[in-house]
Amino acid sequence: MSRIALLLVALSAANGFQSTSPSSSGSAADLARTVREQGLDASECYRVRDLRFVKDDIKLYLNDGYLIFSKPVLGQRLSAVFTSDVEGGDGEAIVIPPTRSERQSLASFTQSPNLDEHFHAVLMVATEGSVARLLESLGHAESAKKAPEMGAVMAEQWGPAVGNISGPMQMRLVEDLWSTRSSETGMVFFAVSGKTLGNFDILSDARAGHRMIVRQHVEREGRDDFNVWTDFIPRQFSRGSNAASAAQTQEFKLSHYRIDTEIDSDLSVKAVTRVTLRTGRNGVRVFPFEMARAMQVSAVRIDGAPAELMRDDSQRGRITGNGEEFEFLAVAPADLAPESEHEFEFEHQGNVIATRGDGVYFVGARGSWYPHMPGQFATFDLTFRYPKRLTLVAGGDAVEDRVDGDWRITRRNMTVAVAAAGFNLGVYEKVAGTVAGVHYEVYGNRNLEQALRPPVMFSTPDAGAASNGLMRPRGVRPPDTQVPVVIPPDPLARLRAVAGDVAASLEFFSGLFGPPVMKTLTVAPIPGTFGQGFPGLVYLSTFAYIDPLSRPAALRNAREQVFFSDLMVPHEVAHQWWGSIIESRRIEDEWLLEALANYSSLLWLEKKKSAKEMASVLNSYRAELLSKDADGAVYEAAGPIIWGERLPGWPNGGAWRVISYGKGTWILHMLRRRMGDDAFFKLLAELRRRYEFKSVTTADFMALARELRPKGMAPEAIDTFFDNWVYSTGIPALKLRYTVKGVAPAVKLSGTVGQSGAGDDFALDTPVEVQFAKGASQTIWVRTAGDERNFTANLRQIPTRVVIPDEVLKK
Numbered sequence: 182m183s184r185i186a187l188l189l190v191a192l193s194a195a196n197g198f199q200s201t202s203p204s205s206s207g208s209a210a211d212l213a214r215t216v217r218e219q220g221l222d223a224s225e226c227y228r229v230r231d232l233r234f235v236k237d238d239i240k241l242y243l244n245d246g247y248l249i250f251s252k253p254v255l256g257q258r259l260s261a262v263f264t265s266d267v268e269g270g271d272g273e274a275i276v277i278p279p280t281r282s283e284r285q286s287l288a289s290f291t292q293s294p295n296l297d298e299h300f301h302a303v304l305m306v307a308t309e310g311s312v313a314r315l316l317e318s319l320g321h322a323e324s325a326k327k328a329p330e331m332g333a334v335m336a337e338q339w340g341p342a343v344g345n346i347s348g349p350m351q352m353r354l355v356e357d358l359w360s361t362r363s364s365e366t367g368m369v370f371f372a373v374s375g376k377t378l379g380n381f382d383i384l385s386d387a388r389a390g391h392r393m394i395v396r397q398h399v400e401r402e403g404r405d406d407f408n409v410w411t412d413f414i415p416r417q418f419s420r421g422s423n424a425a426s427a428a429q430t431q432e433f434k435l436s437h438y439r440i441d442t443e444i445d446s447d448l449s450v451k452a453v454t455r456v457t458l459r460t461g462r463n464g465v466r467v468f469p470f471e472m473a474r475a476m477q478v479s480a481v482r483i484d485g486a487p488a489e490l491m492r493d494d495s496q497r498g499r500i501t502g503n504g505e506e507f508e509f510l511a512v513a514p515a516d517l518a519p520e521s522e523h524e525f526e527f528e529h530q531g532n533v534i535a536t537r538g539d540g541v542y543f544v545g546a547r548g549s550w551y552p553h554m555p556g557q558f559a560t561f562d563l564t565f566r567y568p569k570r571l572t573l574v575a576g577g578d579a580v581e582d583r584v585d586g587d588w589r590i591t592r593r594n595m596t597v598a599v600a601a602a603g604f605n606l607g608v609y610e611k612v613a614g615t616v617a618g619v620h621y622e623v624y625g626n627r628n629l630e631q632a633l634r635p636p637v638m639f640s641t642p643d644a645g646a647a648s649n650g651l652m653r654p655r656g657v658r659p660p661d662t663q664v665p666v667v668i669p670p671d672p673l674a675r676l677r678a679v680a681g682d683v684a685a686s687l688e689f690f691s692g693l694f695g696p697p698v699m700k701t702l703t704v705a706p707i708p709g710t711f712g713q714g715f716p717g718l719v720y721l722s723t724f725a726y727i728d729p730l731s732r733p734a735a736l737r738n739a740r741e742q743v744f745f746s747d748l749m750v751p752h753e754v755a756h757q758w759w760g761s762i763i764e765s766r767r768i769e770d771e772w773l774l775e776a777l778a779n780y781s782s783l784l785w786l787e788k789k790k791s792a793k794e795m796a797s798v799l800n801s802y803r804a805e806l807l808s809k810d811a812d813g814a815v816y817e818a819a820g821p822i823i824w825g826e827r828l829p830g831w832p833n834g835g836a837w838r839v840i841s842y843g844k845g846t847w848i849l850h851m852l853r854r855r856m857g858d859d860a861f862f863k864l865l866a867e868l869r870r871r872y873e874f875k876s877v878t879t880a881d882f883m884a885l886a887r888e889l890r891p892k893g894m895a896p897e898a899i900d901t902f903f904d905n906w907v908y909s910t911g912i913p914a915l916k917l918r919y920t921v922k923g924v925a926p927a928v929k930l931s932g933t934v935g936q937s938g939a940g941d942d943f944a945l946d947t948p949v950e951v952q953f954a955k956g957a958s959q960t961i962w963v964r965t966a967g968d969e970r971n972f973t974a975n976l977r978q979i980p981t982r983v984v985i986p987d988e989v990l991k992k
């Protein structure tokens with residue numbers, strides 16, 4: 182710690198801040214500076230040999246070299262550097278991912294399923310006690326000797342590197358340094374200079390469920406990015422204990438939001454967000470929040486008193502998160518007492534609404550326009566003041582709607598705790614009704630957005646002049662008269678059809694998954710080809726509202742037409758359950774909610790139209806999964822569905838989209854076939870019941886499927902299903918041969934199922950469906966694993982057909 186920083190801390194303490202301990206007083210900005218300038222401690226440098234250090238699934242062997250520690254910050258050493266740059270020096274890092282898919286991921290970058298790398302140097306930053314533990318271990322190591330002469334050299338050589346790495350992490354380091362229990366919530370970061378793999382990082386973060394990531398910095402299209410080699414929950418935290426550890430690392434809970442938003446005539450947004458926050462079993466001083474980059478936060482108050490706001494634009498210290506949001510800290514002058522309730526107030530403003538035509542708007546930052554924390558459920562009281570020519574809609578029940586001069590004031594209440602609140606606005610037409618105890622309001626744009634207007638043909642000046650028969654002075658250009666060559670689409674053509682589907686799918690899903698928790702569902706258009714479902718509020722592509730024949734040529738194929746006319750509405754309505762009542766725990770679990778919403782929309786299609794229609798959509802997914810991208814790689818082979826944001830194309834398209842939606846839907850369809858309709862629909866209903874207002878992981882879903890599997894099915898059948906379809910890649914080719922002998926009622930069926938093309942370790946329970954002239958068909962499950970397996974069955978009548986049904990994803 183430099184003298185200046187020390188002095189600043191001392192001065193702010195003298196300024197009368199209350200604090201639980203004198204060492205933790207001062208501002209977050211001061212502490213951040215101290216962190217950046219911590220420097221290495223020349224007097225704590227050692228020559229070490231055969232030192233072993235283990236942290237979760239990371240093993241470090243400091244075989245021969247020098248180890249130096251940083252100077253303490255608030256009594257805690259945060260960093261250490263080991264260098265093997267001595268005669269015969271050596272260090273080695275070993276990480277063995279716990280699952281096959283993670284070993285596969287690591288191998289795709291390093292050509293080896295396990296990380297075993299000798300290194301020149303490793304720089305470590307930790308807040309959970311690892312540095313202290315390492316220093317302590319030297320006391321027991323006989324071969325560690327103080328090396329003060331090398332200390333001065335290393336401090337000078339490596340000091341700037343420690344600053345460069347700690348700087349971008351300063352917010353997190355401040356958060357942990359002031360946490361009363363950083364040993365439970367802290368992180369550890371290793372920057373490794375590998376001898377063959379180059380520079381890479383290893384991170385382990387207790388706040389992210391002890392998630393561990395190995396990644397390498399790369400430049401992509403001129404921007405900083407990471408190749409994530411592997412990303413997993415270490416063995417001791419992986420099964421079952423996930424939920425507990427996530428709850429333990431949550432230091433506070435948000436319970437109720439009051440947001441007052443003013444939308445100016447230029448559509449800029451200015452808001453005051455007040456949120457009720459309750460601390461957990463420990464005192465907390467630092468509160469991280471996230472918000473859309475399009476918004477700026479200008480002030481924070483805690484219980485009415487100004488609080489410190491800390492923002493770091495680099496955001497490079499973040500382990501996860503997308504580029505569209507930033508993190509900032511609200512810092513109390515001292516710890517807020519355990520189990521105490523407070524009001525946090527934020528002033529924020531920005532531009533999240535764009536114009537796409539006369540009275541047609543695009544709301545960006547849906548769900549992130551106010552300070553929030555992912556994974557927190559809260560109730561909302563939303564008030565909007567905006568130009569009176571517009572209509573504004575939001576999730577929840579309308580409690581106020583009035584005009585005040587040129588302004589309109591709309592207030593909506595969500596009395597059920599939800600994970601996010603969105604809004605939408607426009608010049609609307611409305612259709613409303615009530616179904617299954619839910620009031621629904623479906624809005625459509627009165628005007629057509631720019632992008633949907635048909636191409637226009639400009640008449641030639643001469644034709645224009647001739648047609649109106651006017652002479653004009655020479656040298657003056659005539660007005661360009663525009664003659665539309667196509668009739669513009671009606672933006673409200675399908676408003677009633679959309680409303681009908683909203684009502685019918687709401688009713689259908691209520692029957693399957695239980696009633697939705699919101700008593701009002703509002704649906705409103707958004708320009709673009711996508712939809713998005715928020716609690717109580719659905720954004721629906723404007724393409725869904727126009728006549729199929731008016732859609733652009735690129736969308737006029739059968740598949741896109743089904744998507745915009747039949748699937749988009751029920752998919753977004755299904756998000757009232759999957760994604761609103763239940764949230765995903767991690768980015769890797771998001772596929773599950775998307776797959777559930779999409780499969781729900783297919784269930785609705787199956788009911789509304791036919792099983793054949795459903796099968797044709799599934800077939801189009803199959804074709805897409807088996808097709809190749811521009812580089813000739815099969816989409817499905819890009820990686821297991823649980824890789825989430827690591828799949829190429831995230832978050833907009835490519836293999837990520839094809840796998841998350843297409844394969845995700847197939848996974849649920851096959852699980853339904855594997856478990857049978859009764860057990861499968863019970864699983865969906867129970868998932869909603871058990872995880873209501875909670876976040877769910879893929880492992881939770883798998884455990885529930887195992888629990889609710891039909892009688893007579895081994896739990897291992899569910900494990901095999903998930904291991905191969907969810908945690909792995911591969912679409913097998915299946916071949917069936919069979920013979921039938923004997924006469925009724927003593928018929929013997931014998932056959933062989935051959936499986937190929939998905940690797941030798943791809944295990945599959947293949948259904949062999951035996952159909953009869955009379956009565957229900959019978960399914961024989963044959964376990965194959967990249968090979969041929971025989972089966973036999975005794976039947977009471979001669980079968981009419983023996984087939985592997987289309988309900989298996991196969992080549």
Ligand SMILES: [Zn+2]
Nearest residue numbers: 752756775778
């Ligand atoms: Zn969706």
